Amino acid sequence: MLQPQSLQKGDTVGVIAPASPPDMKRLYQAIPFLENLGLRVKLGKHIENVHGYLAGTDAERLADFHDMIQDDTVKAIIFARGGYGTGRIASNIDFDLIKKNPKIIWGYSDITYLHTAICQKAGLVTFHGPMVASDVADPDFDDISSASFQQLFEPTTLTYSEDISPLETLVEGKATGELVGGNLALLVSTLGTDFEIHTKGKLLLLEDIHEQPYRIDSMLNQLKLAGKLEQAAGIIIGDFADAKPKHEPSLSLEEIFTHYLGGLSCPVMAGFKIGHCFPHFAVPFGVEATLSTEKKSLVINPGVQ
Structure with a gap:
C-alpha cells in the first residue's frame, strides 16, 4: 500500500463535495479550523453546485476530484460532506492518476465507496475522519475529533482503548490485519461490482447512521x-447512530450483532466511537492494525510517511 506524504505547515488542502451538496455557510465557518492547523484551503470549482441531491453533475464532481489529485500544490483532499453520490463516479475515476499523485484523502460516510475503490484499485492508504461542513462546523465537534487531524502531520501509531469509550467483547481473541471498511450501507452497495469490498484476512470496521434495526439485520x-464476515480476521463495530426502530416489536442492535457476529471464529469488539458521532476517532484505511479483546484495544499503524 502507498502511504501519502505527511502535511507540513503552509501546505494547501483541497475541499470538494463528491456526493451531496454541503451547507456553504457551515463550510465557511469550518475553514478557520483548517487554517489554524497551518493549512491553506482551496475549494473545488463546482463545490457550490447543486444537481438535485447531488453537489453538481457526475462530470462536475469527478472533475473537481481529478483536478485536486493532479494539482501539485494540493497535498491533501478533505471532503466537505457525504450524503449520496460517490458510487456514481467510481467507475470513471482515473486510478492511475491517483497512483502517480498519491496524497491524503480524508472523509467518511458516503466516502466509504471511494475508500474501498481507491484502496483496492490504486493501493493508496486513505483516511476515515470528520468532514469539513458536516462535522468540523458542528457545535459538538470536540477535542478528540480535532486531535485526529494531527496524524496527518507526522507518522503516528494510533491506540484506541477504553480511555476513549467503553468497549464490549462479542468474541474473544487477537488479530492483526489490514484495516478496511466504513459505512455498512455503502459496503453492501459494493457487492457484485468491480469495487466489491475485500475482507479476507482483514480487520473490518462497520458503522452507520439512521438505519433501523431490521435494515442493519438485512445488510449484515x-x-x-x-x-x-467469515473471511475477516476481526470485526470492529463502530457507532450506529440513531438506529431506532420506527415500529415495535423489534430486535435490539445487541441481538442483531450477536446473531451475525457472535459465532464468528475471529475477535469481535463493539463500542468504538468511529462514525457519525462525537468524539469521532479518525483512522487510516489500508494499514496494518491489531485488535485485542484481552487488552481491549485497537492499535493502528501510521497512515502517512
Whole structure:
C-alpha cells in the first residue's frame, strides 16, 4: 500500500463535495479550523453546485476530484460532506492518476465507496475522519475529533482503548490485519461490482447512521451470505447512530450483532466511537492494525510517511 506524504505547515488542502451538496455557510465557518492547523484551503470549482441531491453533475464532481489529485500544490483532499453520490463516479475515476499523485484523502460516510475503490484499485492508504461542513462546523465537534487531524502531520501509531469509550467483547481473541471498511450501507452497495469490498484476512470496521434495526439485520445478512464476515480476521463495530426502530416489536442492535457476529471464529469488539458521532476517532484505511479483546484495544499503524 502507498502511504501519502505527511502535511507540513503552509501546505494547501483541497475541499470538494463528491456526493451531496454541503451547507456553504457551515463550510465557511469550518475553514478557520483548517487554517489554524497551518493549512491553506482551496475549494473545488463546482463545490457550490447543486444537481438535485447531488453537489453538481457526475462530470462536475469527478472533475473537481481529478483536478485536486493532479494539482501539485494540493497535498491533501478533505471532503466537505457525504450524503449520496460517490458510487456514481467510481467507475470513471482515473486510478492511475491517483497512483502517480498519491496524497491524503480524508472523509467518511458516503466516502466509504471511494475508500474501498481507491484502496483496492490504486493501493493508496486513505483516511476515515470528520468532514469539513458536516462535522468540523458542528457545535459538538470536540477535542478528540480535532486531535485526529494531527496524524496527518507526522507518522503516528494510533491506540484506541477504553480511555476513549467503553468497549464490549462479542468474541474473544487477537488479530492483526489490514484495516478496511466504513459505512455498512455503502459496503453492501459494493457487492457484485468491480469495487466489491475485500475482507479476507482483514480487520473490518462497520458503522452507520439512521438505519433501523431490521435494515442493519438485512445488510449484515447480505455480508454474511457473500462470505465477507467469515473471511475477516476481526470485526470492529463502530457507532450506529440513531438506529431506532420506527415500529415495535423489534430486535435490539445487541441481538442483531450477536446473531451475525457472535459465532464468528475471529475477535469481535463493539463500542468504538468511529462514525457519525462525537468524539469521532479518525483512522487510516489500508494499514496494518491489531485488535485485542484481552487488552481491549485497537492499535493502528501510521497512515502517512
